[in-house]
Amino acid sequence: GESVGLHLPTLSVQEGDNSIINCAYSNSASDYFIWYKQESGKGPQFIIDIRSNMDKRQGQRVTVLLNKTVKHLSLQIAATQPGDSAVYFCAETLLNTGFQKLVFGTGTRLLVSP
Amino acid sequence: GAVVSQHPSWVICKSGTSVKIECRSLDFQATTMFWYRQFPKQSLMLMATSNEGSKATYEQGVEKDKFLINHASLTLSTLTVTSAHPEDSSFYICSARDTSGRGEEQFFGPGTRLTVL
Numbered sequence: 575g576e577s578v579g580l581h582l583p584t585l586s587v588q589e590g591d592n593s594i595i596n597c598a599y600s601n602s603a604s605d606y607f608i609w610y611k612q613e614s615g616k617g618p619q620f621i622i623d624i625r626s627n628m629d630k631r632q633g634q635r636v637t638v639l640l641n642k643t644v645k646h647l648s649l650q651i652a653a654t655q656p657g658d659s660a661v662y663f664c665a666e667t668l669l670n671t672g673f674q675k676l677v678f679g680t681g682t683r684l685l686v687s688p
Numbered sequence: 689g690a691v692v693s694q695h696p697s698w699v700i701c702k703s704g705t706s707v708k709i710e711c712r713s714l715d716f717q718a719t720t721m722f723w724y725r726q727f728p729k730q731s732l733m734l735m736a737t738s739n740e741g742s743k744a745t746y747e748q749g750v751e752k753d754k755f756l757i758n759h760a761s762l763t764l765s766t767l768t769v770t771s772a773h774p775e776d777s778s779f780y781i782c783s784a785r786d787t788s789g790r791g792e793e794q795f796f797g798p799g800t801r802l803t804v805l
Contacts, residue, residue, distance in 0.1 A: 582729050606792060617692075617781050617796035618732070663731060669792060674785065676722070676794065678731045 582661060584683040593651040593686075597664035597679045602645060604666035608676070609638060609649045611660045618663060621649070625669075651684075659686045691715055692784050694797035701772055702805055708768045709800045711782030717762035718784035722794065723755075726779040738765040762787070772804040 587593050599607065605626040610618035624631045624638045624647075631638050637650040647664050664679040691714040701707050711721055719740050724732040736757055737745040744757035756768040765784075769776055779801050783794040 608793075610796075615779075615799070615801070617694075617783075617798045619796070620793055623793070667792075674720075674792060674794065675734055675737065676732075676783075677734075681731050 582681050582683045584685060586685045586687065587654050589654060589656060589686055589688050591654050593649075593654045593658070593684060595649045595651075595662050595682045595684065597647040597649075597682075599645050599647055599664065599666045599679065600677065601666060601668070602642075604668055604677075606667050606669045606674075607638070607640060607647055608665045608667075609636075609647075610663045610665060610678075611658075612663060612681075613660045621662075654684070654686050656686045656688055659684055690786060690793075690795045692782065692795045692797040694780075694782060694800050696800060697798065698801040698803075700803045700805065703773050704771055706768055706770045707772055707802060708766055709780055709782075709802075711765045711767070711784070711797055713763045713784045713786075713795070716784075716786040716788060716795075718765075719762065719787040721759060721765040721782055721784045723757065723765070723767050724781045724783070726781060726799075728779075732781060735767075740765075769802065772802070774804045777802055777804045 608623040609621040612618045622633045622638050635652045639648045661681045661683050663681045665676040693712045695710045721738040723735045726732045735750045738757045738759040740759045746752045759765040781799045783796045
């Protein structure tokens with residue numbers, strides 16, 4: 575189902591630390607997952623995606639881990655920088671539904687201190 | 689590439705008036721576009737799926753007569769908020785899929801901030 579958050583959980587880290595942002599998704603049939611970064615007043619920006627036939631995928635400074643058993647997704651950001659400060663959303667979808675409706679998680683605000 | 693624009697970026701209107709928001713794919717064609725609404729400190733909620741040349745598909749609880757969607761071309765979808773009221777104040781975001789098969793990624797617009805007085 576769709577998620578509605580009444581408030582955003584916040585993760586505060588120091589510059590240079592590694593950050594881990596977690597997401598619990600809702601539909602066990604979902605087979606495609608995406609992490610988005612949203613800065614204040616802007617639209618979501620694609621970070622990294624993963625299909626359900628994988629459990630790990632790495633990008634530049636980011637890694638996504640997928641645990642289908644417990645319907646859990648995580649985003650790891652290495653050497654976090656102040657520019658990484660934003661709200662991060664996970665999204666899930668079924669690739670075979672044609673229109674690819676994305677269901678977004680509640681989001682986590684990442685605050686990076688210099 | 690893969691840029692989606694929205695116009696206007698923000699709008700303030702009086703209660704009872706209608707507001708039109710445009711979503712354009714600038715460098716690709718999009719058979720399908722999506723409209724989302726986001727309230728402060730909340731997640732994106734899908735309102736409707738806009739299909740070029742056919743009627744939009746609305747999510748449960750979204751009034752189709754209040755939120756009119758027109759997808760007249762492969763690069764343009766419009767959302768019209770009719771008889772807007774203060775509770776319609778929100779951040780409206782569109783996304784588009786590239787029909788040329790550039791993968792599954794949806795490209796998001798920068799959003800439109802609507803404030804109804």
